[in-house]
Every structure is written in structure tokens, then in C-alpha cells.
Amino acid sequence: MTCYEHPLNERIRTLLRLEDLFDRVAFFSAKEDAFEHHSALVTLFEILDVTSRADMKSDLLQELERQKHALEILRRNPGISEDALNQVLSNIQAASQNLLNMTGKIGEHMRENEWLMGIKQRAGIPGGACEFDLPSYHYWLHLDPALRRGDLNEWLAPLLPIAEGFRIVLHLLRNSGKTFRHTAYRGVFQQMGSGRIAHMLCLKVDENLPCIPEISANKYALNIRFVISGSRQKPKIYEEDVEFDLTFCNL
Numbered sequence: 119m120t121c122y123e124h125p126l127n128e129r130i131r132t133l134l135r136l137e138d139l140f141d142r143v144a145f146f147s148a149k150e151d152a153f154e155h156h157s158a159l160v161t162l163f164e165i166l167d168v169t170s171r172a173d174m175k176s177d178l179l180q181e182l183e184r185q186k187h188a189l190e191i192l193r194r195n196p197g198i199s200e201d202a203l204n205q206v207l208s209n210i211q212a213a214s215q216n217l218l219n220m221t222g223k224i225g226e227h228m229r230e231n232e233w234l235m236g237i238k239q240r241a242g243i244p245g246g247a248c249e250f251d252l253p254s255y256h257y258w259l260h261l262d263p264a265l266r267r268g269d270l271n272e273w274l275a276p277l278l279p280i281a282e283g284f285r286i287v288l289h290l291l292r293n294s295g296k297t298f299r300h301t302a303y304r305g306v307f308q309q310m311g312s313g314r315i316a317h318m319l320c321l322k323v324d325e326n327l328p329c330i331p332e333i334s335a336n337k338y339a340l341n342i343r344f345v346i347s348g349s350r351q352k353p354k355i356y357e358e359d360v361e362f363d364l365t366f367c368n369l
Contacts, residue, residue: 119322119363124333129177130291130317132168133284139165140281147270152259155266156247162273163238166225169280174224175217178283182214185290185369206290213286216279227276234273290369291318297365305329305344305356316366323363329356 125131139161146158189207192198228234237255240246249256258266295316300307321331321342329344332353344360345353 120325122321122323122331122333124319124321124335126317126319126335132171132174133288135168136165136280136284137288139168140277143270143274147267147274150263152266155263155270156259158270159237159273160241162228162270162277163241165277166228166238169224169277174280175220178280178287179214179217181287181369182210182217182283185287186210186214206286209286213279213282217283220276220279224280225277228273287369291367292320294369295320295365295367297322297363300362300364302342302344302360302362305358305360307340307342307360307362309340310338316368318367320365320367321362323360327356327360329360331362 123134125134142161143158143165146154146161149155149158186207189203189210192203193200223229233254237247237252240251247255258269297320315337319333319335319340321333323329323331323344327344328347330347332343332345334341342362344356346356
């Protein structure tokens with residue numbers, strides 16, 4: 119099954135973007151090649167831009183505290199594993215403390231580094247990070263891979279409490295809600311006035327089907343149409359019936 123996640127508000131959309139960016143940094147920084155380390159640094163700059171658009175630290179602290187209170191109530195439920203609950207609460211407490219220990223604005227350690235900001239400015243220009251534009255960066259890219267990786271990890275480390283926080287929130291979000299089996303007749307599915315308040319939709323479809331879902335959702339209706347994947351022309355609806363699993367995820 120291929121899973122498609124569709125955020126229903128800007129906050130969850132931002133967290134999913136950050137998750138993708140942090141995963142990309144981890145992947146590229148673990149490699150050896152200079153081009154891969156360049157990709158890791160450019161992705162770090164993207165994280166810097168995304169986290170600067172909102173008070174990410176405060177939002178995460180508030181959400182973690184809200185989830186902590188909600189989970190504490192579950193202690194009264196005899197069907198809940200005490201050990202599992204304590205582990206989640208311990209993770210939330212540790213993540214909250216690490217966020218509180220962050221000083222200054224997110225990414226301030228990078229913004230105060232003139233060398234990094236010079237690279238960031240040039241990297242935003244197509245082909246702007248060539249060796250004749252940034253000879254000192256060209257020199258850095260030819261250092262021993264272990265030295266470059268050490269620098270990347272040093273720049274990433276102060277941002278890790280943010281990653282720790284949003285991963286807990288997304289984990290709780292993904293494990294909420296019930297999954298229902300539906301059929302999109304001739305590639306189209308509509309659900310009116312479901313009365314569900316959700317933060318994200320999780321749709322799973324057979325990976326062998328040559329189609330992808332296009333999702334449009336608001337508080338009044340949910341519309342899903344499956345279109346043929348890889349079409350180079352105007353998207354064409356997949357006119358066969360499509361069975362899929364749908365989960366309304368809510369914090």
C-alpha cells in the first residue's frame with residue numbers, strides 16, 4: 119500500500135515539511151560525496167526558512183503540553199498499557215525540556231555565521247554556488263568528508279529539539295483515528311457533511327494501481343478523485359473503481 123498524507127491546516131503542513139527536510143539532511147550528511155554534503159547544507163537553509171516563519175518553539179511546547187494532559191486522562195482507562203503510556207509521557211517531558219533549554223531564536227547560530235549566510239544567499243541563485251563565486255565554500259567541499267560531516271552535525275545539533283518535538287506530535291497524530299475502507303466508483307469519491315474534525319487525512323491505496331489521489335477537503339465535504347499517474351497532458355481520471363483505506367487523524 120502507498121500512503122498519501124493530506125494536511126488540513128497550515129500547522130500540520132509545516133510539520134510535515136520539516137519532517138521531510140530533516141530526513142533529507144540526515145540522509146545527505148551521512149554520505150561522503152561533496153555534492154551530497156552540498157545538498158545537506160542547502161536543506162539546512164530550507165529548514166532555517168521554514169522555522170523562521172512562525173513561533174515554532176512556542177507552538178510545539180503548547181501542543182506537547184496539551185497532549186500530555188490528554189494522555190494523563192487515559193490512566194483511568196483499564197485497556198491502556200501503563201508502561202507504554204509512561205514511555206510516551208517520558209518522551210514528551212524530555213522533548214519539552216530540550217525545547218525549553220533552547221536559547222535565542224531558532225537557527226540563530228547559523229544566521230550569525232557570515233560565511234554560512236553568504237553561501238545561503240548565493241545558493242538561492244541558480245548556479246550561484248559555483249567555485250568562482252564562493253572559493254572558500256569550494257575549499258570546504260574538498261575537505262575530508264569526516265570534517266565536513268562534523269560541521270554539518272554541529273550546525274544541525276541546535277535544531278534537533280525542534281525535530282524531536284514535531285516527531286512526537288506527528289507520531290501521536292498518525293496513530294489517532296480509525297481507518298475505514300471505501301471505494302471510489304469510477305475513480306471518484308465524495309463524502310458530504312461527515313461532521314469529522316480532522317487535522318490530517320491518511321489515504322492508502324494499492325501501490326500497483328496506476329493512479330494517484332487528488333484530495334480536496336474542508337469542513338463541509340471531502341472530495342477525492344484518482345487520476346492516471348505520469349500523464350504528460352491534462353490530468354485524466356482513472357475510470358476504474360478504486361478501493362482505498364481512509365483515516366481521519368486528529369490531535
